Amino acid sequence: MSKRNIRKTGVNMPKRIVLTVALLAAQAVWALPSQDVSQKELEQKMERLEAKRGVDITLDVKSEYLNARMDPTQSPRGDSTFNKENVGFTQLDLGFVFRPWEQTSAKIILRLASDYQVFFNAGAKQISIPWMSIDGKVGNAPWLVYNVGDFRQKFSPLTLYSHEIAVPNEAEIFARQRYMAMDQLFLGDNDRLLQGANVSFSKSFGEYFSPKADLIATSLRRPEYLDGDGAGGFLIPNKEGTGLNSNMHKFAMGLNTDLFTLNENVFIGGTYLSNFDTKSSRTDVPIDTIDPVDEYRSVFVDQDTIPENVTVSSFRAGVDIAGLLKLKSLSLDLTAELANSKWDLNGVDQEDGGAMLLDANIGFSPNDGKLFGIHLNTKFVNNDEHFFNPLAQSPSFVPTRIMNSDKDASWVKYGVFGSYYSAFDAISHYSPKFSPASANLVPAELYNGTQMTESYHIAPYSKNSYRNGVYENDEINLMRSLRDPAVQGAMDLGLATPNRTGFILDGVIGLFENSVELAGSALQMKEVQGDGKYSEISGGLRADVLGILGNANGKKLELLGGYTLINQDDLVANGEFSWINFGFNWRFHPRVGIQAGYQQLNQQYWDARKYTVLGESVNPFVYLSNDIYQAEVHRTTWFDEGESKRWLVGMEYYLGKNAWVALNYGQELVENTYNIEFQQESGTYAIKQFVHQFDKNLIEASISVEF
């Protein structure tokens, strides 16, 4: 039966019942207040029936087995720690879309997660709800769309946007790992994920007038009290003034309008965003300052007691010249955006910032790119050091140690400064339900509160470098001080990165219907305030041999290679980072293929990248060595140089985009050098160098199916 017929009978049906209910209503005098079913209840039952308009069920199955084994040369925690971590899970995202063909529908995603084990855990598999929304539209060609609950939205790179990391010339075998980790949080398309209400209006009133408007209202934080260990909040350490919990309700509201004219080839637009704490909701709860588990660790929780208010306004305009001139094979467009931010810490501190983005595209692809096409994009950025917009700048990638984190326990939270950090691990791996084991897990009777149920250590959490949160100013500053320059580059917060001025140039030449792609990019930036300088250059070639020959019939033989060189020189990180990438993908049957990838990252810090943001009280590098730990005295640590390589090779069964079954084997080989300045017994300071060399052997089996 077609959708149309369903609706038709659907309307006829309730009328008949309505008639019956109405008949009853007319005779309803007799109902004394008693236990009877009331007319109202009857009507509600009716309405519930009327409201049934089917359900659409979606499934997204992911299963992954990853075995990472490492044997480091120097283990700060001795040899007793685990050398091997196995991640094995099956995860089903069961999506229900209720009333899918209606003007208003409701969506719930139930995430059913199961570890590969049938011992302790068999009776308690986890179900959670990562998505819940009400989505509606008005009009047959909807001119008004609204969402309540979880929603995704983006306005422009300087206003509402989620910057996602890009690895140039990444082999597909690695790109899939990254996709799986990001998909856990529904990241993608640079959309920011928010919770609240979103209303979008878009209607064309002819050639000259097509307005678009969006309104958002979201709740960003609510007062609640996280545990002192901080891991339920961020897996990063705190510093002075950084709120890892919230004790005020934080909201954001925004209005975005764009006005298009001349067949939508010319537009002007503007955005206003306000991000504020409600002072009257402040709820103070004193929190432990001493960690009861480990006296050497401090509890990194500060109360965030000062309301933070941020307003951002932007103006933008754009013209599609090729569109105006109706040139089919030429693309030529230009957009410009100016934004302004005001950050106010309840009068205690206040900063105004500005940002500018110019974006131009030029391209030529005659004959729909059948033989060749060329595309050039250039951007000019000028963001001053005080430009602050959490809705555009909150990073979606915070480099985090993932596999073998038990090797150095909670020091995982120091990210790039953790002793076994590797960029490959942070980018590619994730563990949706990680349950760290505790030495205190004793099945004994409770007697002094330290035994039996230190459930913090046995309860699961998700290990993932990808985030979809919206953060505060000092939180973002802290994350930036822990950034991985080799992965995040100069524009670690995307095009809204503060304190940057310069240009970015991207070019791509495609041949034989894009069977061959030659891509290059260049970036030249400097700090607006300060002496920081950044440059990046990248080039790569991708060629599908079967595509060039034509008539591939779903098969391909793709070769990929590229080189990227990143130079950074600022107070947080300075050095030279180079990437070498190779990829190989031979799909000898439309469904079956062999994939391989190789990546090499060389890091050379010119000057010490000092880990000083935490101040004197905490320094993770004491754990690099037992000797120093014994001395219990530490000052400054820095990362000197590193060389990482990885390769992965495997078989795949290909089902479609983002749907596959694969079995891979590979290795990660990492060698990092660190220096520690420490106080000797004599009272003088000395520097000691440590070389941390570790290899990881990876066995990976993954399944991703969406339907």
Add this chain to the structure above:
Amino acid sequence: MNIVRTINIISVLLVAMATTVAAETSISEKRKQMAQRLDSLENAQPGVSFSGEIKGGFESSDLQSSVQFEGPASQVSAASQADLRITARPTSDTRIHADLRMHQDWQKGYQEGPNPVLFNWLSFEGQIYEKTKFELGDFRAYGTPLTIHSQEVSLMQEPEVFTQKRKEAMAVRKLQGEERLLQGLQADYNSLQMGFIDNIQVKGNLTRLRNLPKSENKLFWDFDEVDRYNYGARVAVTIMRGLQMGVNYQTMFDRVKSSRNFLGTGTDADQGAAIDNYALKEYEYNTVLSVDVGANTGKVIRNNNIIFTVDAEYAMSQYRMDLDTFANNLNTPFQYTVIDTATGDTSVQYYELVEHHNRVDTVLKSSPEKTWQKAVGDELSANALWADVTLGYRMPKAFSVAFVVTYLDVGKNFTSELAQSASYVGGGILNVESGLSMHSTFESMYKNIYRTQPLTRQNSMVNDNWGRVESSYESYLYNNYIRKQYLRNAYTNGTMTPYERSLMEGATNFYDRRVDIALPYGKATPNRKGLDVAFNSTALDNAIEVQGRYAALEEKESGEIQTLFLNNYGQVILDAPMVQYTEMEAGLAVHVHSILGWEHPVVINGAWGESKKSHDVYAPFAADPAREYKVTRNSIGLKLGYKDRIALLSGYQTLKGVADYALYQNNEEIFATALQIKIAAGSYLTLEKGFLKSDMQIATVDEAGAVVPFTYDYKRDLTSASISVMF
């Protein structure tokens, strides 16, 4: 699609049913049948079906007060919540319901742990040969007012904007109407027509009321120290369409053996320090036997315009509480008194017998054997009687009038657990974090908060003065990966044992008794005697409704301890004061659109009520203002609508007066106005604004120990917006 076709067929049947049986059955029965048909319509879908509701929105409460408070003034709940019912039909006669509740508070500040799904209903129900219905698992139990009953708060002509809120809060606890929620098995056999007998009903229930904890995990208090069960039955016969007689039996008991598996938390003080007492348990036994009769002459004479019914129930109850202690067995035979010959001091030594395969040894022990020792309590018996007479007449399309006269005579010790457990308890909901002592019936009745948040040391365990958990037993919760669903809700669907009920009734600062003062448990309210008369009439084809109620009740026996008094003649006597209850209510509703023949609804309704609780004439009590309780309620409601698409609901209610010891005076007001827009069938956008205000006078004790009144007020501004979709 099949569903649509099935619904179509059934709706045709429904119309037929409604017109043919109209002459014979009463409207309320028709409604019930209709509701059942609609239910079966929902159930008629083969396989698995999903239904429920999803809601998203925010609700804020901003507090101002004449006194200083430290906590936050504003509280916002912004969240999405879904109730999902999964129904599976393995056969055409049976179905399984599973209800899931999902709640997500809006926040993107940091990653929280996995958000759990709450699973709050599982039932297997169906019918065998159409005559026997059964329910297994969660079920709604229905019985007579003295055996199984759940009293819903009743307010005459309550403005609709508030009724919706109250139903919403009750729905969180799955409460609806006056059915009691139980878990176990319920089976109901109805013979239907058998010769001159219209129906023979045999119904039984077997339920478990409480469970013991299964390990030493004592983080929460959702368990009991005893293992409690209930079973019961009803047998009823209906003849001549309107004459019915039934016998009902319910019994509630604790299982001693299984309860003893768990050593509870009794203290020495319970039994005196002399006994080294380790645990104390109360076992409660309650049995109710009742006979009910009903006569509906309207059915017998088949005149649809006259109603004359008589219903009555007489019940006998028994109650006993035993105390069980796990204590030193001082009568153990294996003890010796040892005399130190040098000093002459005596001491007691204990021995244990250890059996070997060929001999028995005695082993010296340091303390006497501990055993469970049960002290059997006194048996309390009481009777209860109620009788209703309903008399009414109607002239179709013109007017109707009906009187219900109820006579009540319930003994002081009448105990019926399943009819005397309160579903509305009370308690603070909004702005609790402010630390301000607030007491508002309207807040408890109409507001509820539901949220999920990480379970941490800070929000779940006992704190020291600094808000920290001390490193003791309480500090073992180091977890913030677990998210727990927290709710603040004044309704409960649990049952209370008679002992617990007596404790709760004493907790006046918690247990809200400013509504339903005279009959908090309906007809099963113990220690009441008197009359309750209700009047209900309509005019102009239901366009005008007039209602009234007058109740004059008094205690059968005094609830107070006997003391010496001076009576009216100046004589000193030993007596205890008796409490009298007087309740008066009057209500009016005018459906303006019906009078004027408009399509768009315009309804105004209002009510006035006064509940008085007074002691008889003894001077010491008459002079004590705290013993003369009076609560006055006023309400006015308005509904303006545009077809059924848009409705503006508005309501204002006041509750003034004193209802318990802790308060001298509490004058509260609530106002709400809500705009409801129907976006599609079962989908609404609601915007609401209102306030909640209280002027309070509470009793405080000064340094000299004298009771002095302390006056303060507070106001809460309430704003909310939400969108909901039924599916």
